[in-house]
Each structure stands twice: as C-alpha cells, then as structure tokens.
Amino acid sequence: MRGVFGMLAEEIKNYTIKQLKSLAEEIRSEIIEKVKDCGGHLSSNLGAVELTIALHKVFSFPQDKLIFDVGHQCYAHKLLTGRDLSTLRKQGGTSGFPDPEESGYDPFVSGHSGPSVALGIGLCNARDLTGGTEKVISVIGDASLGNGLALEAMFSSEEKPKNFIVVLNDNGMAINQNTSALYATISKMTAKKRYRRFNSFVSKTFKDTSAFGRNLRKIKYSIKGWLNKNAFFERCGFKYVGPVNGHDLAELVSVLEGIRSIDEPVLLHVITQKGHGYTAAEEDPARFHGVNKNFAQQENSFSVALGRLLSDRAEKDGSLVAVTAAMTDGVGLSGFAERFPTRLFDAGICESYAVAMAAGMAKGGLRPVVCIYSTFLQRAVDQIVHDVCLQGLPVIFCIDRAGFVGADGKTHQGLMDVAFLRSVPGLDFYAPKDCAELADVFDFAYAKGRPAAIRYPNGYAPNLGGKMRISDYYLWETLSDGKDVCVLASGARAVRRALEAKKLVSPFGPKIVNCRSISPLDGKVLDAVAQMKLITFEEGYASGGFGSAVAEYYARKGMPVRLKIMGSESAFVSHASAEEQAERYRLTAKDLALKIQAMYRMEG
C-alpha cells in the first residue's frame, strides 16, 4: 500500500522552505484525520512533523540511519516514506511503530523507551569497524532520556562515535508530568534568554560555513566557543547544539545542514510542542497521547476498577502507597493521584527505579502497589527478583495490559509475564476473572503481606458472576460443573471465553474452573480433576505459561494426565484488535469449543 504522499522523502530534497511548510500542514492534517479514523498516538506525532521533514530534507535515508526512540513520533516519517496511515494499527495495515518489515527506512522496531542511543552507538561501532560513512541519527524524547538504558548509553563513554547525532526532542513533558533532575538540567538551557540570539547566530554561521566548504573544519572550532555549551552533554562526548525551535523549518534545516557538514558527535536540542497545530491536543497533550477512533479514550475496565480499589483501600490503610512509571492515567491512577498526591509515586519512564524504590518503601513499613503494563515490567525483572522477592518484601505488582494488547502490536504485547514471573521464588501470582474478583484477589494478596503480582488485560471486561471468594482453601473456583472434560482457564478473557465455549458445545458439559491463582496452583483441584480430560486455556505464551505450570505439576507428582495446553505460540504478535489477535492464535471461545468437542471424542 502506497500512502497519499508517495515516496516524498526523495523529492523533498529539492523543496523550498515554503514548500516544506505547506507539506507540514498537509502531513499534520493527514495525521489528525487518520488518527481520528484509526486511533493512535496523536500528541507526540504532531509535535515531530517539522523535525521529521527537516531530517528527510537534509539527510539521505535509508543510507543514513534514522532511529526513533519509542516510535511515538514516526507517523510523519511513515508518510514521507510511502506508507499509508488509512490502515494504521489495523490488522494487516500500517504499524503504529517503526518496523523494518514494513520499510527499509526503519532500522529497528521500537516501542519501548530508551534504546535509541545504545542502538545508534551500536550501528556506529559496526560502521566504523567496517569502514562505512553514513550518519546515524537517534531521535529521543526528553522523558525517554531519563530511562536507565538511555542514561547508561549517554554515560557509556566520554568519546562518542563520529557522525552520530542524537536529536533530543524536547517537548517538556513525558506522558505524565516530568519532575526529574535530568529534565531540570535540560530546561535550564531553554530558559536562557539569549538562546534565540544564539540560534540565529549559529544558524547563519552554519549556512555561511557550508558555503565555504573546505574551510569548514577550521571555522567549526571557532564556532564551538559560541555554541550554547552544556556540561552535561559535552561531558558525555557530544557537541551540544541548541535549543532550536522544532516548528521552524527554516531554522531546523539550516542547523541540520550545519551538523551534517561536520563529523563530530552532536546532540541537537530541539524544542517542540506536543500536539502542535491541533488546539485540543496542544491544550491537553496527555489526553491526546494515545487515543482510539474519534479521539475517544480507551476504556479499560480493570484499570478503572484498580484506581477505585486503590483509592478505597488507601482510605482505610494509611500505609498503602501507589507507584507507577509514567503511566498514571493508563493504569487508572489519576483519581488516586488527586486524592492522595503524597502517596502516588510516579517514577517517570524508569521501571527499574520504580520497583527498587518500592522495595525500599516496603522495607520502611509502607505497602507499595506498583502499577505497570506487562510489557514494560520486563524492564524490572531483576528488581522484582533481587530487590523485592529475595528480600521477601510485601510489594504488590498490578500488571495491566496482560494478554493481547491489540493495536499497539508487537512491542506492547503482554504475553510473557507469566513465563517470566511464575518461577520467581516467593512471588504469589494471580489472574482475576473480572473486576469484582480483582478486589477479592487484591485483598487476599494484601493480607498475606508477601510479594505478589496480579495480571489483567486491557479493554472491556464484563463481570462473570461466581461467588466463591478466593481463600487459601478455595484458591480456584469452579464456575460450572461438568463431566469428562475440564477446562482450566486462567485470566479474565480466558475465563469469559471458557464460559462462552461451554454454551457453544451444549449439550456437552465440560467443567469450567477459574484458575485465578497461578502461583501457587490449586493442588486440591488439580488432584481432583486429574482423571478428567484437561484443557488449560490462557492468553499468553503457552511456552512457560500457566498450562506449562499445570503440566509441570502433574509431572513432578509423577501423575500421567491427558492434558491439552491452549495458549499463544511464542511469536511477536503484530497489530490488530485484541479479538483478532485471539483469532489469529486460535484462542477464541469457538477455538476452545472445537477443542472441547475433540476431547470428548478422544478415546480413554
């Protein structure tokens, strides 16, 4: 599919600034229109339109390499490189994130914060060892720069590779308010009144020097003294250039041309406005960070329920504190934040820090509840092991977006948390079937005072009935009795589909068990159903998942069973709706119904 702009990336090299400006308007309109149709990331993409156009005007991609950190700013880039946003985030359509499978203009898939600097250094190291000459450009937001991975890369060496450009896309805010020391460092530069004057000087000088061609090298060194020096970035091995107005195409093109003509590592500081050009988004960029069709905000039942639950429990227990990592809204904590501002700790995009800091708070007698999406919790595996579970500290992890996540696709799937966490010693692990049960499970885990994790999916989650509150005796809940075949379903969507499947296979009547505790398993139920034909059913990788734990349980007890494991194959699952993803991996109610029927037909 070719986008409305075709392969403009080539053509715009000959555009005038005026033409570029008019193109920026068209691209902005296209982004707004298509995000309105398909949902997507709006604010950050609108903020990066001029920057992207200027980069394509000045550099020669894909020979030069352009790495978007997180990828929340890649839509203009997609439009300029022939991609069609009318299928954005739809099954078979254009991904919401960069992807080499989609275009040679994207060196990496990106969806998590912080790797762009490390990836860029890696590309440069390879280029320098193999004698290449291309430029490598990493575009990173101010919030992502505070992530540990980005900081490790920034501080990795005093000497950065030549022909490496880090563009700091500074929109002055992360998804949520950014109070970091790093940002304070950055914003000090912006505050300088002289910066306009400097910029204008620098821009002109670069222009002049380009004209001088070969004299550039000499002149550069005299320019250096004039550049707005910054100890932080200079110490990290970059020449600091900026700040530059990220919506002024003439300025951007001029400065980038200057940078292109030198070979030293440069950090270009660009000031942009999230949501630029769309008033509603400018005024409330967080609201328009990620939106659904018609700019509706995603309604996630579990997130809403969790927010209410924590507010309620925090009212009753002064030691309950909430921790998140730049996803206060996403995990449902906005209300909590308003009600208990001193008890909500937003660590920025620093999952490792969030978890270790929570461990410290737990040691100090508080009861931290860490709310992080499944995919991002991968960033804190060692802290969960080493700083929480090894210490036996009562931190509760609320893992949102567990299972298929839908339109965000490959980089955001919550399919691995069971495999990663179920083996961690001392960690209790739950998956409630609905929002009512979330409260039960939370209270149960909280009362135990041990490390615990609770996983649940995004999207709408209906209440499924069932009145058996979780207890040490009734870890699992039989939702529907049946004979011969038993479905062991783990997680909200799996349980819902299991109940639907039972209706589909009527008059066959499998037993349906809500396996709301993954660690520990309910040995009493497993022993009781061992003679039945068993199907484990979950939305997550079958490999290492809940079904694997069940198979292991019987194997360790030396009990041979007839067991089918239904879960996702281990694959990176691309964008589509969560239901379509379940169809793709044969995890719908209908798929389960077919399996149940097959089990009934099976001998023995």
Add this chain to the structure above:
Amino acid sequence: MRGVFGMLAEEIKNYTIKQLKSLAEEIRSEIIEKVKDCGGHLSSNLGAVELTIALHKVFSFPQDKLIFDVGHQCYAHKLLTGRDLSTLRKQGGTSGFPDPEESGYDPFVSGHSGPSVALGIGLCNARDLTGGTEKVISVIGDASLGNGLALEAMFSSEEKPKNFIVVLNDNGMAINQNTSALYATISKMTAKKRYRRFNSFVSKTFKDTSAFGRNLRKIKYSIKGWLNKNAFFERCGFKYVGPVNGHDLAELVSVLEGIRSIDEPVLLHVITQKGHGYTAAEEDPARFHGVNKNFAQQENSFSVALGRLLSDRAEKDGSLVAVTAAMTDGVGLSGFAERFPTRLFDAGICESYAVAMAAGMAKGGLRPVVCIYSTFLQRAVDQIVHDVCLQGLPVIFCIDRAGFVGADGKTHQGLMDVAFLRSVPGLDFYAPKDCAELADVFDFAYAKGRPAAIRYPNGYAPNLGGKMRISDYYLWETLSDGKDVCVLASGARAVRRALEAKKLVSPFGPKIVNCRSISPLDGKVLDAVAQMKLITFEEGYASGGFGSAVAEYYARKGMPVRLKIMGSESAFVSHASAEEQAERYRLTAKDLALKIQAMYRMEG
C-alpha cells in the same frame, strides 16, 4: 556465631581516633586472613575499612540505616556488628553479602549493582510518610553509580529526601577499567588541587558549627557557598561534600559528624584505594577482586574455553565482536581483549546497554557475542526481548555462571535463566555438556545467524566424551543406551551426574540423553522415548525450566507420559559450595540414582 570483635559497633562510639586507627589495622588483618582461608572479595573490602569504621563511629545503626550497594564492601561492617568471618561463604556460615537474616544491621540483601540509591530513597519516603527521623545512608562505588538503575534514581527528582546520605566510594575503578563519562565527571573533581584545603576548612567548620548547636541552620547556608560545588550532584538534589580521603579516619569522622548535624541530602565523595593496606592487592586490585582460598583465582573451565574459542573464531571472522559488562576477566575474555582490543566492548556495569548496543552492532552487520553471568543477564531481559529477538538480530549470549554458583550465594545464583529465556520468541537456547561441545554448539548457533543463548556453569568441567556433533537432525545426543528408563539431562553438570548415576545403578541401565538444546527441543528424541519412564534432570529451577518444557511438549501434543522432573525448587539458595548446593536440593548423581531405581520399581 560471634565474631572476634564482638559488637564493637556500639563501643567504638567512645574510641579516640588513635584507637580507631589501631582497630582499622586489626580489621584489615582479619579480613586478609579470613579471605585467605575462605576466599571472598578482597580488594573492595580492604578499601572500605576506614570508611566503615567512621560510619559506625558517627551514626547509630541499626536505627540509622546503612545500605551497601553490591555488598562487596561489607566485611568490616560485618566484623563490627558481631559476625564471624572464619565461616565466610561456607555452608551455614557468614554470607559474603549483607543479609537481614544474618543481622538487623543489614536492611537489605545486596549483590547486584545499583539499587542502593533507589532503596535508600524508598526508605526515606517511608520514613517521611510515617514520621521517622533516622538517617539513611547508601554506600555506592563509582562503577555501580554508572548502572542504569542507579542513574535513574540519581536523576529521579531534583529534590532528594532529607536526612539521606549517598556515600560515593570512589576507588577509581570498576572490576575492569572504567572509561565512562560519569567517571570522567567524578574524577575531574578529585583532580582539583584545592580540595585538601577545602576539606580541611569544611571539616573544621562543621566541627565548630556542631558546637553552636541551634545556630547551625543559619551557618550552614553560609558554609554552602564554600562547599566544593558540583553541578552534577547538586542538580540531582544533593549537597556535594568532598572529596575526602577515605583512609584518613580523622578526616572521615570529622566530615561525617558535620554531615550528621545537617538534615539536607548529601552526596559525600570519598576517595579510597582498592586493596588498601595489602600491597599485592593495591598493585593488582582486579586480581584480588574476588579470590578463592589462598588467594587462588577461580578456574572456570567453560570461561577459559570460551575465551579461547572466541579468539580463534574472531581470527577467522572479522565481524565477530565480543561484548561484556564489567566482567571481561570473569567470562574469560582477557586474552581476547589483548588480541582484539578494538573488538572487545566492555559496557561497564550496564547490562541493558551492553545488550542494546550489541543489537545495534548486529544490525550494522557485525556478529556480537555478549558474555554475561546468568544472574546479571536478568538486568537485560527486556533488551533481549525487544532489541534483539523482536528484531531477529544474530546476537549470541554466552551465559556464564548458570546453575548453582557456590560461595557467592543467594544474589548470584544462575537458576532462572532457562525460565526467563526459553519462552522468548525466536531465541535458540543451548546448554553444552562440556567445553568441547561448547565449540560445537557455538559454531552451530553462529552459522544459523539467529538470536541464540548458550548457558554453562562455573568451576571445573571435565570432558564427557560423546562424538555426535550437534546438527539440525541430531539436536540431542544419546550418550548411553538403556531400557525402560530414560534420563533427559540438560547442562554440563546434569549430564556429568547422569553418567555417574548410571554407574551407581548398575546393573540397571537407563538411557542417558544429553539435551543440549533447550529451544528448540528435540522432538524426534522426545517422540521416540515417550513410552519409556522419563526423568528430566537439570541444575536450575524446575518451575519453568527444561523439565517444564518437556512436560509442556507432551501436553501440547496430547501425549500422556510417565515423567519425573528433577530440578531445584524455587528458592533463593544461600552460600555453600556448588556441590553442597546440589546436595541440598537433591540434585547429585546419588539423588538421580535413587530416582532411577524408583522409576524401575514403578509399575506400568
């Protein structure tokens, strides 16, 4: 067990500086003697003797909280708090790392780099919400400070909690040479000629002000201007104090008393010398970082073999590069580093960066081999998933110290890597039985050009024979034929013990299979042995491990089997020899022999 010094932590409050100096000598001798007897971390512990004494002299632990990052500097602290180093790192004896189960003077178990600042902030947050007044002190080395988790914590906020002291124990080197930009920043301060004068002034002033008691607050602000300012730490919300001579007890005590008397967050910069007071260690601190009995260096067959292998293959393939994270010696790469200095990338204690940077190099056409201990690879789980496997890049992970690690104990065990990695899509995963097979497996994985991981234990590893080179057809290798019972052994120690067990159970004759590929499994072998009585045998958590993968294989195929899983229970395994740890978790050859005999007796 009470140590030779008893609970000196209390008594030394009344010691004179002269007495403290003499105590330092005694402690130093005790550390050298006991490390010579038991093995342990020598250089870093010798460097922190005076600092530790001064901290105990000035502060009131355990009311005040003292957190040692990594814990490589805690021996003097252990001696002062009644612990006995004569059982250091031995089964049932004193741990080589801080541990609250051992003493109330240790708030946390620590063994990984970087969490101390986050943990300290967490403790302060809890204290401040609950109205406590104690001081919280995090002692962190200069190398650890460059870890992403530490950097996230440093930059987390412009305002740090009051009564929070970070002691930067600056010995000017990590385990390996530190070339980071962060260190350059720190060392600049040290270079200042005036620092002695400043320090002496500051020390005196603090002393005087303490005498003034209530006037302190006012005077403090006038002192502030005199303190050796440092933009980096000041911007992170700390008052910077230092550098201070970390071996001058009078200076240390004086400065710490000053710091104790104010409530602002302070970063105290202490210059120490690794190995101080023991000439051999001073001259070659890396050699004496971690040693065995009689200061012998650990001989790890696989590490040595890997180093030779990579040097050899690098000779043949110019695109092979090696990456590690401050463990060049430990993973066997010293020779490689000498021979190919431009192709060895040591990322410092930055596992996340190491992996993401390797991904960039792979994208740029190189063939990176990332060599990291199992326990520390937990720091890079998301980079393995998101930056390597999702991109399908040919990075090979050589996972050293997989399995029981012996004396380092709980924080360093390599028991989780199989559970964490076997579900990651697109990652091939191997466990060779001996060093000869390491080369086979490496070449096999390398030729495939896909993401791959290879795990192997520390210590002596004999060659076990067997001539079946790994191939797509012969993923697994039958080492010994047998009937009725089949042992599926994964990993060098498991295979060795399986062969030993076979001798023990003679005349019973189980089939012994070397399951050197964990992902993928060898379906042909599994199908062929499905009718036998099966035992999976591995050194790692049974939960989520290799045996779990086998159970899952049969369950997914709907094949009921008689299968026993032998692996470690999910527990944090404390220090002892690796063999003792295997005994503790019933994973010796004898344990396996008993299980084989039981299987033979089993009906059916």
